[in-house]
Amino acid sequence: MRRTAPGKFTGGFSFAPSTEKFKEKWKVKQSEVVTFVPERVYIPTQQHIGAPPKLVVDVGDRVKAGDLIARAGDFVSANTHATIAGTVIDLLDWPDNSGNKVPTIVIKKEENEVTKGSKQAESFESLAKETLIDRVSAAGVVGMGGATFPTHVKLTVDDDAEVETIVLNGAECEPFLEADNLLMQVESRKVLTGARIAKKILGAKKIIIAVEDDKPEAIQKMREVTESFTDVSIEAVATSYPQGGEKQLLEGLLDVEVDLEGLPVDSGVYLMNVATSAAVADAVERQEPLINRLCTVTGDVKNKQTVSCPIGTLTGDLIDFCGGFEGDPRKIFVGGPMMGQAIDTLEVPITKSSNGLVVINTEHAMYYEESPCIRCNLCAEVCPMRLEPQNLDLYYRAGDYKRCQDLMADACINCGACTYVCPARRNLAKNITAAAGKIEELLQEA
Ligand code: SF4
Ligand code: SF4
Structure with missing residues (x-):
């Protein structure tokens, strides 16, 4: 069966003027990288899709930035490295941006940090394909x-x-x-x-x-x-x-x-x-491992900027480095405000995929009551996957997961565009994601 809706993506939508206003207010414009290294990092051993890696360090071990601390658990897995030089002071379950507690390695920075010398750059041209993939x-x-x-x-x-x-x-x-x-x-x-x-x-x-x-x-x-x-x-x-x-x-x-x-x-x-x-x-x-991340910190923070920080830096430390909050924070997203994940603790660490932190304070956060669908079709018009968000939402609320499956809820990329444009303020993206989860659960049970 063909699993894609007909028609062609012709360019999505531009954000409403209210968002444009914030885009100017929260704009980060810089031509040089600002660097921050915290006193401690909290590195989740798994920051990828696939098998969990296996720990290769213990509490008390001294490590240099770039040392392997958890080895890939399978082919579809990834190595995890120390991102600062220091001592492993704890191995614990710690919150990540999904809200779950996951195995995490805590490293305390050495006073006199010794960084692993960077290897001389070597052109890739003469290397075999297998060597490139291995590296x-x-x-x-x-x-x-x-x-x-x-x-x-x-x-x-x-x-x-x-x-x-x-x-x-x-x-x-x-x-x-x-x-x-x-x-x-x-x-x-x-x-x-x-x-x-x-x-x-x-x-x-x-x-x-x-x-x-x-x-x-x-x-x-x-x-x-x-x-x-x-x-x-x-x-x-x-x-x-x-x-x-x-x-x-x-x-x-x-x-x-x-x-x-x-x-x-x-x-x-x-x-x-x-x-x-x-x-x-x-x-x-x-031959340098992935240990740093460029992350834009913006919204209601004092110094809006893009910072290079070691993976494992806590969001709270990064926000402090950026001068702290402006006003009382109400929502904080890791990632952007459309597809990012809202976090409820500043102890969530930056990971390999954390490209942004967006803070919204109580003055700027907006809450809406849902109202009945007026069948305006705007949600379907903006959906990049050409789904029918209004119908998926209705069938999900009715518990009709078979219809949700027929309407390809699993194709939703959770972009939030439908929720953004809906004049009835319906929680479309959230419900469609929940429908996709339910379908997956039922398929597994079957
Ligand atoms: S969140 Fe899903 S249903 Fe809504 S517009 Fe994006 S892809 Fe379409
Ligand atoms: S945008 Fe909202 S009101 Fe309009 S059809 Fe979709 S769900 Fe209904």
Whole structure:
């Protein structure tokens, strides 16, 4: 059965003027990276999709930044590394941004921090494909755009797969987030190198780097660094939400429609986030593991900025570093306000996929009562997956999960666009996600 709705993604929607006002107020504009290293880090052993890694350190062990602290538990898994030099002072269950408590390694910084010397950069050109993948695997690189799928697994495609194009996703479409934008400006060569490594591994013919057209500095920097490469092009894509979604980007960019059960690679395209690409370059050329994260801290905080911090930095420490809250905080999202996760404790650590922290205070947080659906169809018009949010919501509320399954609730990417535009303020995205969870539960039981 064909599992994709008909029609083509034609560009999502722009945010309402009220959001634009905040976009200006909360805008982070900087051309250099600000760095913060806390006194302690809380590193979840598992920050990826796949098998949990196995601990290889104990309380009392001294580690350097970059040392392995948890080894991948299977092929579909990822290594975890110490992100600062110091002593392992605790192994405990600690909250992550899903609200669950997960196994976590606590490292206290050494007074005189000794950082592991960075290896001399080595060109990837002379390295065999297997060595390239092994180095990506050793470095614990995962999809940093939010997917957290281990990158070495994604790069290991079937022999008969024909990958024509590498697409770098620089469309950071959530409002207020600037981490990828800054990365493309300050590490443009590294971003390109990661894509060239993927191109070599997969035998692809060309690279397309997609950047939203409201990021002229990033476009300019990427153009400068790619001008001597005839197989690389920079595409300025429309600034609309959710342009950065995998399927939406490919439809808008290449007119490639990916079946819901398929992967972009089935259509000859390998898609990678720009931050992942830079991490691949470090993994291969310097054999450096993924231990730092660029994170935009904005909203109702005093100093809105994009900060490079060790993975495992607590959100509370990062907010303190940014001068603390403006007003009384009401909501804090890890990620953007559309697809990010609201957290209820400042003890949640930054992980490999935490590209933003958005704080909303009591003055700016808005609450609405739901009212009955007026059948305006706006939710269906904006849905990038061409679902019927209003009907999915109604069937979910009625407990008719079979109809939810027929209407492909599992295809929802939880972008929140339907909830955002609904004039009746219905909790569409939340209910559709719950419906997808229920369907999965029932399928497992069956
Ligand atoms: S949250 Fe799901 S149903 Fe709503 S617009 Fe996004 S993809 Fe469509
Ligand atoms: S946008 Fe809201 S009111 Fe309009 S059809 Fe969808 S659920 Fe109903």
